[in-house]
Amino acid sequence: MMILPLLKSDFYRLVRSTYFWVVSVLSVLVSEGFTLIGILAGSGEPTPGAGRVWQTHAQMLSSSLLAGGLLLLFTSILTVRIASEDTERGLVKNLFAGRSRRAGYYIEKLVLIAGITAWILFLNVAVMEVMLAVLGYRYAQPEPWGRTILYVALMLLGMFAMGALVAAMTWLIRSKAFSMTAGVLVAIGIVNSVVSLAAAVLISATKMKWIGTLAQMTITSPLEQLGRQPDNLFITLGAQSTTVLPDLSGTAPTWGWPLWVFSLVLFTAWIALSVAVTLLANRRRDVC
Amino acid sequence: MNVLETRALGKRYAGKYAVDHLDMHVPQGAIYGFVGRNGAGKSTVMKMAAGLVAPSEGEVRLFGEPFVLGGHGSGHGAAGHARRLGVLIENPGILPTMSAMDNLVALCLAVGDPSPRKTAADLLDVVGLAHTGRKAAKGFSLGMKQRLGLAMALVNSPDLLLLDEPLNGLDPEGARAIRTMLVKLNETRGVTIVISSHVLDQLERMCTHYGVIASGRMVREMTAREVAEECGNSIRVRTADTSVALVLLQDRNLPGVRYAAESDGSIIISGDAKPEAIARMLHDDGQTVLELAVQSNDMEDYFVHLMGSDETQPEQPAQPHGGAR
Numbered sequence: 001m002m003i004l005p006l007l008k009s010d011f012y013r014l015v016r017s018t019y020f021w022v023v024s025v026l027s028v029l030v031s032e033g034f035t036l037i038g039i040l041a042g043s044g045e046p047t048p049g050a051g052r053v054w055q056t057h058a059q060m061l062s063s064s065l066l067a068g069g070l071l072l073l074f075t076s077i078l079t080v081r082i083a084s085e086d087t088e089r090g091l092v093k094n095l096f097a098g099r100s101r102r103a104g105y106y107i108e109k110l111v112l113i114a115g116i117t118a119w120i121l122f123l124n125v126a127v128m129e130v131m132l133a134v135l136g137y138r139y140a141q142p143e144p145w146g147r148t149i150l151y152v153a154l155m156l157l158g159m160f161a162m163g164a165l166v167a168a169m170t171w172l173i174r175s176k177a178f179s180m181t182a183g184v185l186v187a188i189g190i191v192n193s194v195v196s197l198a199a200a201v202l203i204s205a206t207k208m209k210w211i212g213t214l215a216q217m218t219i220t221s222p223l224e225q226l227g228r229q230p231d232n233l234f235i236t237l238g239a240q241s242t243t244v245l246p247d248l249s250g251t252a253p254t255w256g257w258p259l260w261v262f263s264l265v266l267f268t269a270w271i272a273l274s275v276a277v278t279l280l281a282n283r284r285r286d287v288c
Numbered sequence: 289m290n291v292l293e294t295r296a297l298g299k300r301y302a303g304k305y306a307v308d309h310l311d312m313h314v315p316q317g318a319i320y321g322f323v324g325r326n327g328a329g330k331s332t333v334m335k336m337a338a339g340l341v342a343p344s345e346g347e348v349r350l351f352g353e354p355f356v357l358g359g360h361g362s363g364h365g366a367a368g369h370a371r372r373l374g375v376l377i378e379n380p381g382i383l384p385t386m387s388a389m390d391n392l393v394a395l396c397l398a399v400g401d402p403s404p405r406k407t408a409a410d411l412l413d414v415v416g417l418a419h420t421g422r423k424a425a426k427g428f429s430l431g432m433k434q435r436l437g438l439a440m441a442l443v444n445s446p447d448l449l450l451l452d453e454p455l456n457g458l459d460p461e462g463a464r465a466i467r468t469m470l471v472k473l474n475e476t477r478g479v480t481i482v483i484s485s486h487v488l489d490q491l492e493r494m495c496t497h498y499g500v501i502a503s504g505r506m507v508r509e510m511t512a513r514e515v516a517e518e519c520g521n522s523i524r525v526r527t528a529d530t531s532v533a534l535v536l537l538q539d540r541n542l543p544g545v546r547y548a549a550e551s552d553g554s555i556i557i558s559g560d561a562k563p564e565a566i567a568r569m570l571h572d573d574g575q576t577v578l579e580l581a582v583q584s585n586d587m588e589d590y591f592v593h594l595m596g597s598d599e600t601q602p603e604q605p606a607q608p609h610g611g612a613r
Binding site for chain 2: 005009016086090093095096098099283287288
């Protein structure tokens with residue numbers, strides 16, 4: 001099944017989809033709105049005592065876009081829709097009829113999800129930068145562009161890893177409600193918190209530190225680290241890490257890696273796992 | 289050549305056979321009416337033929353080649369079969385917020401059509417939906433949706449169409465429009481059509497071949513001519529000893545004449561048989577004829593008989609969840 005024609009078709013559908021535009025606009029309104037409210041409520045000073053000044057671009061992005069998992073939430077909503085619509089409407093029967101292989105279809109959908117994730121992220125980054133510039137905010141220690149780009153790229157990779165996981169769940173479970181609920185719970189950090197809490201309890205009860213290592217392998221673990229330490233991409237996690245929920249930093253599996261490497265490896269692993277599950281589970285599965 | 293052929297095809301759900309060692313033969317250029325009760329396994333067979341459901345056992349052959357889901361190599365129709373197969377199985381895959389034109393353009397783009405707008409416009413003409421403009425498909429009547437579904441099945445100019453209950457819920461005028469369209473497609477483009485339907489009189493007006501399925505098994509395949517012959521007048525005979533009379537009649541080996549024993553002890557004789565000849569034969573063989581009557585059958589009676597009487601209707605096979613029929 002050729003990927004490019006499928007992408008063209010999905011793009012054609014997407015630009016005509018009210019749902020896509022509504023979610024895009026909502027993501028901007030909610031993310032930027034919350035940031036604005038937060039700034040205004042905190043007397044407009046992101047850095048206390050420094051006036052309308054952020055330390056770095058990465059700090060601004062982490063505080064405004066990663067915090068609360070709102071962007072992850074909107075990406076999950078769109079992902080579930082994209083992953084379930086063809087099956088729900090029956091269009092998948094037209095697309096699969098007479099075709100013995102289906103991998104191209106699922107790969108195309110994952111490429112589309114990556115594209116939509118990039119769209120949502122870049123749209124929000126651009127609007128946020130413009131909005132704060134108009135409001136007169138500046139940066140005390142602007143980092144090199146390369147570093148900002150690396151930070152945004154890691155955010156994108158993390159969001160896509162999350163999207164790929166939600167899509168894999170949607171195709172595997174075939175329940176839109178389940179996938180949407182799971183996506184929301186992961187996006188807003190509840191799953192990560194529960195896993196961390198359970199790990200902490202288990203460690204104290206069993207003294208098995210590998211449980212903590214496992215708990216830090218969740219998909220949102222590096223996203224949380226990126227949100228908390230936007231300026232520490234190149235510093236080894238174990239030395240700097242301070243976790244909010246049960247402190248598992250002593251068991252962190254960073255293997256002496258800096259945050260950006262840890263995030264890159266973990267996100268890539270989750271993407272690879274999601275793709276593998278998707279392709280293997282749907283290779284010969286009945287579609288209706 | 290058979291465009292579609294299945295050999296010992298089987299599908300089990302939770303250990304129960306929905307389709308049980310089914311052999312099916314659809315010749316090129318045929319309009320093949322696939323007849324069976326609800327739950328007999330028609331939709332499952334169609335889904336397996338289209339590659340939407342993996343068979344538990346047996347083989348599907350499309351255009352003379354084996355079609356294996358998840359298979360590799362050119363012989364397994366990786367893309368070739370897709371270009372030659374169109375389906376309308378259960379609900380048409382319509383995106384409700386888009387117009388008929390946009391639905392078709394999106395599908396044309398997905399299958400790599402080089403001129404999607406032109407193809408979409410042509411197909412809308414064929415199915416009589418060219419007038420719908422920008423109206424969203426969710427506002428269409430059932431008949432319009434079925435016609436749009438048919439247009440979607442025709443994207444890529446298929447050589448074989450698999451249509452599962454395309455006449456369901458249509459008013460007589462709508463059913464006639466679709467029937468006319470299918471016959472036209474068959475005659476002008478040579479499209480082979482497999483159509484399942486409960487509307488037997490509509491099938492009677494277009495089908496060249498029939499397959500009757502009951503309880504997941506193919507009961508019988510026959511041409512329209514054979515059906516017409518068997519649906520004509522038949523002779524009902526009751527004798528003092530049914531089994532002996534049946535053997536004696538069969539031993540006569542009359543050409544074009546078929547015999548069937550009924551549960552009430554009578555024998556139904558169909559085909560080229562004259563009542564007076566049958567009476568004479570039985571008399572010559574020393575059989576006591578209690579009753580001999582000529583009766584006429586319509587196609588519905590005939591197929592209902594083939595599918596099994598109500599009393600012998602098998603338990604419905606297990607269904608996959610979500611798999612409506």
